[in-house]
Structure formats: structure tokens, C-alpha cells
Amino acid sequence: MNRKILWLALGLIFFWAVPAGADTGGAVSPADTAWLLVSTALVMLMTPGLALFYGGMLRRKNVLGTIMQSFFILCLIGIEWVLWGYYMSFGPDQGGVVGDLVRLGTSLAGLEPRGTVPGFAFIMFQGMFAIITVALISGAVAERMKFSAFFIFSLIWSTLVYNLLCHWVWGGGWLMQLGFLDFAGGAVVHISSGVSALVAAILIGKRKGYPEKVVRPHNLTMTVLGTALLWFGWFGFNAGSAIVSGGLASLAFANTFLSAAAAGLIWVFIDWARTGKPTVLGICSGAIAGLAGVTPAAGFVSPNSAIIIGMIAAIICYYGVSILKPRLGYDDTLDVFGIHGLSGTWGVFAVGLFASKSANSAGADGLFFGNPGQLLIQIVGIAATWILAGVVTYGVLKILDAVMKLRVSEEEEDIGLDLTQHSESAYTILE
Amino acid sequence: MNRKILWLALGLIFFWAVPAGADTGGAVSPADTAWLLVSTALVMLMTPGLALFYGGMLRRKNVLGTIMQSFFILCLIGIEWVLWGYYMSFGPDQGGVVGDLVRLGTSLAGLEPRGTVPGFAFIMFQGMFAIITVALISGAVAERMKFSAFFIFSLIWSTLVYNLLCHWVWGGGWLMQLGFLDFAGGAVVHISSGVSALVAAILIGKRKGYPEKVVRPHNLTMTVLGTALLWFGWFGFNAGSAIVSGGLASLAFANTFLSAAAAGLIWVFIDWARTGKPTVLGICSGAIAGLAGVTPAAGFVSPNSAIIIGMIAAIICYYGVSILKPRLGYDDTLDVFGIHGLSGTWGVFAVGLFASKSANSAGADGLFFGNPGQLLIQIVGIAATWILAGVVTYGVLKILDAVMKLRVSEEEEDIGLDLTQHSESAYTILE
Amino acid sequence: MNRKILWLALGLIFFWAVPAGADTGGAVSPADTAWLLVSTALVMLMTPGLALFYGGMLRRKNVLGTIMQSFFILCLIGIEWVLWGYYMSFGPDQGGVVGDLVRLGTSLAGLEPRGTVPGFAFIMFQGMFAIITVALISGAVAERMKFSAFFIFSLIWSTLVYNLLCHWVWGGGWLMQLGFLDFAGGAVVHISSGVSALVAAILIGKRKGYPEKVVRPHNLTMTVLGTALLWFGWFGFNAGSAIVSGGLASLAFANTFLSAAAAGLIWVFIDWARTGKPTVLGICSGAIAGLAGVTPAAGFVSPNSAIIIGMIAAIICYYGVSILKPRLGYDDTLDVFGIHGLSGTWGVFAVGLFASKSANSAGADGLFFGNPGQLLIQIVGIAATWILAGVVTYGVLKILDAVMKLRVSEEEEDIGLDLTQHSESAYTILE
Amino acid sequence: MKYIIAIIQPHRLEKVLRELDNSEIYLRTVTQVMGCGRQKGVTEVYRGNIEHGNLLKKIKIEIAVNENYVEPCVQALIKGARTGKVGDGKIFILDLPECVRIRTEERGGLAIG
Amino acid sequence: MKYIIAIIQPHRLEKVLRELDNSEIYLRTVTQVMGCGRQKGVTEVYRGNIEHGNLLKKIKIEIAVNENYVEPCVQALIKGARTGKVGDGKIFILDLPECVRIRTEERGGLAIG
Amino acid sequence: MKYIIAIIQPHRLEKVLRELDNSEIYLRTVTQVMGCGRQKGVTEVYRGNIEHGNLLKKIKIEIAVNENYVEPCVQALIKGARTGKVGDGKIFILDLPECVRIRTEERGGLAIG
């Protein structure tokens, strides 16, 4: 009942807050718009792709729980973004910290084009990033977090972490002013979600039976499909972040592909050397590590650097997932920190090494191209992101746990989240 | 054997009927063409997406039956469209009712560009709409209709309902002349298929055991994947309907996303309030309802209106599916009427309320923007679509039932359509 | 251990060999670039699509083995391509046989734009073709080839067959000089992989139990999904091969769709007539046959010809798969030769019949348009491709078999490739 | 006590369960099995080749009952599963000397219900 | 010899297997089944309609043992499977007159272990 | 009558069914099960961690026969399933006091075939 009132209220707010009217800016380029709209669609597909990537690795009884979190975030943060997220992130800068806060609840007469693309295309493109960032976190708390708690957490996290960070890095905030480079979201998306995932996994605690009982992926083909959709969508993510079509988008496209390919190969080779077998989950994990690692660098480095970034991303994440995690003993169910957190951190750092003005004259040179200062800036950005994400996640989860409890009961965990949180089963057995 | 002759004959016709030669119109815009081709590919993907969306909700023994219908329609109506569908729909208007009829069987020297896009791009884009409209109907008769009957039905229905309606609304027919607004197919696609689905479900009768026995989705992850592909493809459906790239396409894109997100949220909240649980099938159903609802409005309304349209679409469809259907007692297997029929009707109506020239100056104003006349026109269009679709479907199915029977035998229904109609099983059990 | 050294060495080579720097050519068209980048992403998606298409037809115990081969190829050949494949294929012609060989290991200062598209877009687009061609072969040796052997084979095959052929046909080699027409890879992709698949299937020998034991697809819905992704991606494959956006891309798009639709229909009708049932695997097989068949012709023929090409492709492949293969008795597991080999050969031949300057003035006229010479050229191209692919595949596999054995042990074949090659199972049984 | 194993047609499951309920037999264990009996197997088509398989999907129901419930149980099974066509299935009745309820450690006739 | 059939809760499987190991009973066959007993079935929601199903996922464990292992085996099963809540399951103990090891063609008590 | 339960390797199923056919035993029920016996379990790798599972995929075949068919049936099972390696499986033979054919309500030896 309270919920009904809530969304009725929200409904009324929508009417005022959301931009009206199509763009008529003369500067709009049909080619750039086409590219950005396609990229937006590609990035949108990543969230269901992530749902499948994650879902395949879980037990049958918890598949829907995690898929639901991704799908719900797609809707929830999609609306949050046009209500206040976009304005907080890209509104006129307020002291380097945040964009427009008062815009919440007032009507916009229309979105102006951003450069050569319509405002609606830009707001949607950026919104997809806000969505997938939150969805990523769900992998760390899979198989045990209450849906209601995740719902409230997402809304607060997106507002306090994502929107701020997005403003700092891309919306004119202090990190952008400092010259911090993050092409498509190594810090904004991957470090922020990865670090928050780590904090959440630790706070919520291990799953029953972990680590004695190993949960094997219930359907690896689903994870493979998810990987394929993520990789496909990542072209929009990274190459779309050029916003305009042309040479820079092509460079980012090539870098994205090559880093993923190199990382996939390296992971397989390490697996082969260490365990005697090249694994499918290994190549998928490697590819994702390579994609996350190259994200901040895609438009700033040359393809040879992208390949090296991917290779090292695979090595770091392999280490994080197979050696560090078991040693430290936390239960980050699907290795959100081990893959996105570590690879994102490495990628942002790598920009400080490999960035080169010969690749992108609007970027900067990194250490290897004679500019050690950029590396320092990158380290500042990494530290800021770790701190913001870690501290806010810790605080929010602590409060939420006190208020509503984060975790399902032991019995619910036994029965599984699908039945207990959603009254559904992913598969029938008999027909 | 008769079939062989049939397609040999068809083969010969192809040679003459299908347009030859690439377009060389000087006005072609590469950017608009790129956008339209991508949109066409996206809409093409919706039909397999629908097959998975539907297939996941059925029993294991009937999955392939419904998937086959979608895939077969993709091929069949694809060819029908270039043979006569396109000319009936977009050929020179004949008294407001139909386009070019004589074109069937004569050769076209080449398709002229339509505006800034090549004729081949336009014919393909429109063809994908003809395809998915028929495929949608298959959900209502799932688990019991004979494949052969569905085959003949589709061909006749597409010719007599879709092609006429498409001409009326988009091809220069009387509804278009009247000023009826349907941006991407609320009436042409969703009302027409939804109403026909209702008629078909009633005529064919309930499945054995319905409603005592509830058929649970055999694989909800398949339905989730289908939803994702539909949503992804819908960007091409709605934003591609701008035909050109730019501000209007971006507006339609944003409206599409926001309506789906809002409808998904609302459905989940209603579910939560009524049944105590937020469900995955609920969020998928809501998103599809929102997508169907915003389809006629995507390019005519502002995003705040799109959100409201989505919210109301979810409420109406939830009511239709969970309360109206059980009460009326018909067996529309996968709620084609409850989702597409109702949401399409609402969306077309909503254009008469929310349309605004400030959103699209080539559109019109609706009731809320001071023009009650538009609402009347929309109601006329709704009525015309309901009547055309309902009457023709009724007539065609009655005749087909007399000639060849629509429904499989009771024993075949027990064994399932996969084995009895296609001699295949979707899954092996032992290996 | 040797492997570690190998990839360390490779890693160092990368640094020099891979092009650096973004393109700044003034001639770059944002619209064409957007189209080519989207097409590249679409073609990339085809390889995972193929993995699912293939995987669904296998037994549960061998699914991952084949999926892994596709995914691994995506990474491996992706890197091979930027290291030496691209230069061998598209570098300055050396006597009609091969491009630039010395480029291996030297650094490129930057890729120049190719026509109106950035060099990075072009290299990536072409790379996706190199990838899927090798991946196609994996279907013929499924369920019994060692992963390590497939790995080495791919690298050599891609270098000696694909890169040469690509140069001959598209990179300025002798077939191109001769006027051989292959729009998007009938010879380069489909004949080469199909013929090699046949040779490989014969050399490796039949699976245990073949042909007495029929292996039924373990999950036809996976094959359906794979077909959908392949078809979707094929728009990028064929229409993207126009490289620029506009009328030619639209023609190729329409031809692609219509050939697939016609072939799907015909296969279903033959199935229906011969076996009494229209099958889902039949429509999928038909569509793929139609897509492969129209590939070389997509930009050279008119849509009516494309439909006829598709229809005949379906007839030929149906015959090859259902009659020829059982009669000859070889075990081409997933009919790579029967579909891609035969359909590719037919398509390249058909260009010699149906090509028409009225469809594409930059193409040629075929036999039916008064130019029998083109047919001769096409036959020369077919013969050259068959010979190159057949001979090299035979030689390479013979040597590899002697060195490392191609086939898993009988016991491993019993247990399945997933467990024995990759220590993974696709699905858990209990949870 | 007896341990009753019935193999039935999958589409009769609902009906059989209802008949068992009517006979006040509420406890049972259901498994998906493949059967091969007098019934002709299914025909499947694979790329133009017609194959006659001989394993059909069946449902196995296991019910442990006290002696006085054996006949009612068999009658309920027959009532629910019988269509009169080949493939209806079989009922196998085994002796069950002992039974334990895990929750309470009760044994024998007490544990079975 | 006895043929022991136990129906347990899926999430107790790990624990039961461990207890069996502790009792040195290493041989067993595990099947996924659906059960219907005293435990209330699950509630599922389908497009706004609430449905009460009555078949629950269960695990069936079959173990053939010599007489002297029957009691240890039953105890291990109980120890591993018992939560004290309805739904814990049952153990059925049948007589097993004969047993053959396929590999060696050994018969009887020798074959069972 | 006897109720024969055999646990075999999945990849021997085809061969076993053929041998049963050869011995004119056409009726059977097949189930997918997981087994744990003397055979070493499979090793799986999960994100760099090597895990030794101990449940292996097996096939269970159930055959109800009249006494005179017991030995032929056991021989056919052995012939079809035996590879001589650990993991070949077991055959369990239970007494079957009663059997009913649902279609005809025949009982006993008549019903079994």
C-alpha cells in the first residue's frame, strides 16, 4: 500500500521532471546520431546480457533472483536517470562535486543537442551506463540478498555514488578539471561497481556452505551467450563513447576487440598451464576482464597498447579470482571485484602509462610517452573512486541492514531465491 | 506434390514480380540509410526474439511448434511482402482502400528511393513489420493449432488484414487522409494482431485441461532472453519508424525506453502488492506492454507523456491478463490480446490525448494540448482496426476450419505439437 | 611451459606489429564509418551465434567442446589478423599470390583510411571474416577432435588458406585481377571452410557409432537462437561488404534477406513432401543455406535472382545433407560441407549466371545477361578455392596427426569432450 | 507394507494425482523416466533423415503404502492412467519390510503415512 | 542384503553424502525426483495468478548394503537429512536377494561393496 | 517375477538396449541418475580452482521379468555394459510379487510382458 502511494507520487513528479519536446538544434549530425543511437541500443542489451552471464553461473534455484535484479535495475535506474540522475551528473557544475540538484521536480522545456547529437540520444546513452553499473554489483551478493533490500540499495547507490562519480569524471567535476582520463568508464563503471561489490560481499557474508561446497555453473551455455551479448554490446559502450562516428570510434572499437581477444587468450593459456585444461568459463572471464580493462583506455591508446592492457588485465584478474579470493576468504559470488574491480583499476592506471596523443590528440600522453604527471592524476582518480564507492556502500548497507535486513533467512537460502523472493522457478522439471 | 507445383509456380512469378536493380537516386543519404538498415536488422531480430519469448512460457512438448510458426512466418511473409504485400500497402492509392493490386506478377524496373533512403531499405524495413504482426498472433493459439492451418491462415490474414490496414494508415489510405496518427504500428501491428488473437483463441477453443491445469513456463530464462531481444529490436521498430536519423528518431528512442521501463516497474509493483511477490514474468510482461503501448505514440509525444503511457499500459494489461481473462474464460494462451490488443488500443487512444506539436511539429496536438478532434480521429481508427481484424479473422478461420480443421486431435495435443506437427523434440533427456 | 614462452614472445611482437595512432584522413565519412562499425559488430556476433547453432545440435557431453573452439578462434584469429593476417591479405600485392609478408614484426605508424572509412574500421571488419571462416570448420570435426590439435590447425589454416585466398579475391591477387566476383565471401569464406571441413571429416574419421546411432540435437532452441543470431549478423556480413552505406548496401541487405527466406521455405516444403513433416531444424538449415548461397552474389544480382539463388541453394544442400552424405558415408558432424561447401560453390557459380550491371554497375554481367565469360571466371575461382583449401587442409592435418594426433582417445570420446578437453560440464543435473 | 511403482503416460499425471487424492493417498514420489514397451516409439526427422526412436517419455510414480491401501491405490492409478491404448503403462508392487520417517525416526506402518 | 531408498530435501544432499562417507558407505545412486508429502507445496505466481503446486523438488538416494550396514546407513541418512521440519523425507528398506557387479560378474554380498 | 535394476555407464546404453533386444527382452524403463561408486569422480575446473566431484552421470535401467528371463536378462546387461573398467556398474535383483498392466488390468506373469 505504501508502495502504491510512492509510485503515484513518483508518477506525478515524472510529468514535470522529464524533458519535453524534440530537439531542433541545427547542428545535429544524422551520422553521429545514428551511431550514438545504435550504441545506446547495444549498451542496453548488455544488461540482459549480464543477467544471462551471471545467471548461468548460479544454481538453478537462484537464477531468476539475479536475472530479476538486472531487469529491475534496467527499469528502475532508467527512470531514476531521467528524473534526477542525468541532472546530477551532467547539469551545470556546482563546485566540482555535483551537477544540477534543484532540477528534480521542475520541467525542462527541451533538451538541447550535445555537440552534434540530439539531447535525447545523449541522455539515453549515458543512462545505459548508469544502469549496467548498478546491475554489475548484483553478482557479488547473488544467492543470498533480499530483493527488497537490493532495490532500495540500488536507488541510493546510484544517486550517491554513480551520479557523483559520473559528474566528477565526465560531467565537469573536479576529476575532469584535473585532467583525469576515463574514456568509457573504467572508474565510473568498473571500479565503482567492483569495489562496492567487494564491500557488499563482505558485509552480507558468505553463502551457506561456502567455501567447502563449490557451486558449479548450472548452465555454462547461458554464460557463454551472456558473454557474447556483453562483448557485442561493449562495442557500443566503448566505441559509442566517442559520441561521434569516425576515426576515434574506430580506434576505440579496435582497441575493445583486441584487448578482449588478448585477455581471453591469456586466461586460457594460464588455465591450461595451471590446471591442465583450457576452460570455457576461463575464456569468457578473460574476455570480460579484457573488456573491462580497456574501457578507460579505449580512445586514448594505440591498439598495441590495448593488447598489452588486455593481457595484463587477464593476468591480474586470474590472480584475483583464483588465488587472492580463496586466500582472503570473502564470498564475492561471481567475482565482480575480482574481474571488474581489479581490471577497472588496472585499466585506469594503464591510461597513465599508455595514453598517447598520437592515438588521440584530444587525450594526453602517459608515462611511457614522457608524461609521468598523467599517471599521478590517474592514481588520484583511482583513490577517489575507491574511497567514494567503498565508504558510501559501507554506510548505506550498514543502515539498510539495521532497518530492513539485507539477507534472506537461512531457510530461504536453502529453498532458493527464485521461489522465496519471486514465487517462480526458472525451469519446470516434468513438462 | 501439389505443394511442389505451387512453389514452382511461385518461383516463376518471383522472377517477374520482384524489383530489380539498385537505386541510384541522388537524394539518398548514407546516414539515414545506415540508420534504416540497422533498424531493419533490429526489427528482423524481434521475430526470433518473440519465438523465444513465447517458447519459454510453453510446455516442453510444444516449444518448437510455436517457434516454428514464428520462423516460418519470417520466411513466408518475407516473400509475400515483396510479391504483393508491399504493392498493396504502399502502391498508388486506390480509393483510399488499397494500393496497387495489378502489380502482382509484373516486373518492376527498380525501386525508387523513398525520400532520403533507398527503396530496398524501405521495402525491407516495412516487410519486417508485416512479419512480426502475423507472428504475434501465434501466441494465442499455441499448444493446439495445426501448423498447416496456421500456414494458410497467415498468408490470407496478412493479405486481407495487414496489407489493407498498412495502406489505410501509412500507405495513403483513408485513415491517413483523415489524419489518423500511428507512429510505428499501435493499430497496424498491435491492435490488429491482438484482436485477431482474441477471435482465434475463442474460435479454436480452450486447451485440454484449461483453466484447471495451469501451464507453468518451462524455461523462464528463455522468456527473459526473448524479452531482451524484443526490447532491443524495438528501438529499431519505433526509432527506425522516423525513417531518417536525427532528433525525431532520438525522441522515439527515448520514449520507447522510458515507456518500457515505467511499465515494467508498475507491473512489478502491482504484482508485489497483489500477490506479495515481484515476478520476473511480471517485469517482462510489463516491459512488453509498455513497448506496445508507446509504439503508436513514440514520435508524437514528449518523454513525460511516454512514461505515463507506459504506466497506464501496465495497469490496463495487468488487469486484462490477471482479471479479465480468467473472468471471461477464453484461452488466449500467451495473452496476445491481453498485452498487445489492450496496450495497442490504449496507445492509439493515448496519441489522441498526449500528442503535441512541440514534440513533433509534423504530428498533431491531442486533447491535452487543446485539440479534441484528434482523439475522435484516433477512436475512428481504433474502431476500424478492431472491425477489420475481428471480422476478417472470424471469417477466414471459420472457412479454414470447415475446409481443413484448425485444431490438432486430442491425442496430438496430449503428445504435444513438437512431435506430432514437426517430428522433433526441443530437448533430449538422456544425452 | 613452452606455451608460456610462446605467448611472451608473441606479446613482444605485438608491440611492434600492431598499427598505432588514430586515422585522421580527411576523407572519412561518418555515415559510412557508422555503417561499417555496426556491420563489424554484427559479424562479430556471428561467431558466438555459430557456436550456439552448432552446440544445440550436439550431445550434452560435447557442447562446450565446440563452443570453445568458436570462442577461442574469436580470440586467436582476432590477434593473428592484426599481427600478420591483414598484411598478408591486404598488403601490397606480390605477384598476385600474397600481400605483404615482411610486415610481420615491424611497426606500422598508423593505418590510412580505406576509401571513406578509417583503417581501423576496415581491418576489424575484415578480421571478423577471417575468424568465422575458421570457426565454421569446427562443425565438421565436432565430438572427436582434440582441442590442442584444432588450435594449431586453425592458426596454420588461417595463414595458409584464408589469408592467401582473401588476397587472391579481395586484396588485389590474381583472381581479383581476373575479374572474379565474390561479394562477401562465397569462395573466401564458405567454399574454403566447407571443402576443408569435408577433408577434415574424412581424415579424422567417423564418430564412434556413426552412422548406426543418430545423434539428436540436445537443444533445438539453442540452434534456433544461433540461427537467429547468424541471420541477424549476416546483414552486417553481406550488406556491410558494400563498405559504404547507401543503395548498394540496401540491395545486398534485401538480397540477403530474400535468399534466406526463400531457401528456408523451400527446405521446409521439401521436408514436408519427403518426410511428411516440416521441421524446425529444416527451416534453420534452409535459411543458413540461403544465406551462404547469396553471400557471393548479394551485391551483384537483383532481388529476383537472389530469391532463385536461395531456392536452388536449399535444394542442393538438402540433397547434399540428406542423400549425398549418407550415401558417401563420411561423417561431417554438422554438415559444414553439405551446407557451406555446396551452397558457397553454387553461389559463386550463380554469380556467373545472374550478375547484372543493372543491379550494380561496378559489377559485371553474367551468362543470363549475355556474358558467358564471367561464368568461366567464376568456375576458375571455384576450382582454385577447392584446390587450395583441399590440398592445404589435407597436408596440414596429415602432418599434425603424425606429430600430435588429431583425435581424442576412444574413452575420451565416450566420456565427452567437455569433461576430457575442458574439465567442465555444460549443465549440472541436480542443481 | 508395499512399495508400488507405476509407469504412466506423462499427460495422465494430473489425472492420476487427482485420483490418488480422491482415494486419500497423498504421499508419492514422481520421476521423469524414458520407457520402452509395446507402444511404438516416436519418429523424429533429422535433416531429412527419418529416425524411429524407441524410448518414450514416461512418468514413474512411487508410493509406499500399508497393505489395506494397496488395492485402493492400484484402482486409483488405473482410473487415472487408463486410456485403453497401448502405452498406458504398468504397476509393479514390491514388498516393503521397513520404512523410516526421517523427521521423527518413527518406523513401519506409522512412518509410511 | 537390503536395498535402501531415501527421499530427502535437495539442500541436505551434501550433508547426507558426507555422513555416509563418515559411516564408510561410499556407493550410492542419486536421482532428482518430485515429491508430494505432508509438506505444503510451493506457491508460484503466473501473470498475477497465484498457484499452489504440490510437487516439490526432492532427491532420491538408493543404496544397496549388506545387512550389517543397514542400521549405520539409516543412521547416517537421518543424521544428514534431519532438520526436524516437515518435508525431511522417508527411508524405505527393501529386501535385496541378489546383486551382480557387472565388471567382475561377482554376485551377492561380494558384489555389493 | 523379479524386478531388475541395473546401473550402467551412459555411453553403453545403446549397446545394452541392443543386447536386451537380442535376448527378446523389449520392455524397460530408463532413468538418468548420478552415481558414486568405486570409480574416481570427475575433475572440474571453476575459475582456476580444481574441484573433484564424486557424482558421475549414470543410467539406470529397470526391467520386470518372469523368473525364466532373469538369467538371460542379466547376461544381456553384462554383455552390453561390460568394459572391464571400474565404473561398469551393478545389477540389483529384487523380488516382484505382483504386477498390473494398466490398459487391461491383467495381473502377474501375464501383465509383465
Ligand SMILES: Nc1ncnc2c1ncn2[C@@H]1O[C@H](COP(=O)(O)OP(=O)(O)O)[C@@H](O)[C@H]1O
Ligand atoms: N516389464 C517391464 N519392465 C520395465 N518397465 C516396463 C515393463 N513393462 C512396461 N514398462 C514400462 O511401462 C511403459 C508402458 O508400457 P507399454 O508396454 O508401452 O504399455 P502397455 O502396458 O499398455 O502395453 C513402458 O514404456 C515402460 O517404461
Ligand SMILES: Nc1ncnc2c1ncn2[C@@H]1O[C@H](COP(=O)(O)OP(=O)(O)O)[C@@H](O)[C@H]1O
Ligand atoms: N508413502 C510415501 N510414498 C512415496 N513417497 C513418499 C512417501 N512418504 C513420503 N514420501 C516422499 O518423501 C517426501 C517427504 O515427505 P513428507 O511427508 O513431506 O515429509 P515428512 O516425512 O517430514 O512428513 C515426499 O515429498 C515424498 O517424495
Ligand SMILES: Nc1ncnc2c1ncn2[C@@H]1O[C@H](COP(=O)(O)OP(=O)(O)O)[C@@H](O)[C@H]1O
Ligand atoms: N551398493 C550400491 N548401492 C547403490 N548404487 C550402487 C552401489 N554400487 C554401485 N552402485 C552404482 O553403480 C555405479 C557403478 O559402480 P562402481 O563401483 O563405480 O563400478 P564397479 O561396479 O565397476 O566397481 C555407481 O556409480 C553407483 O551409481
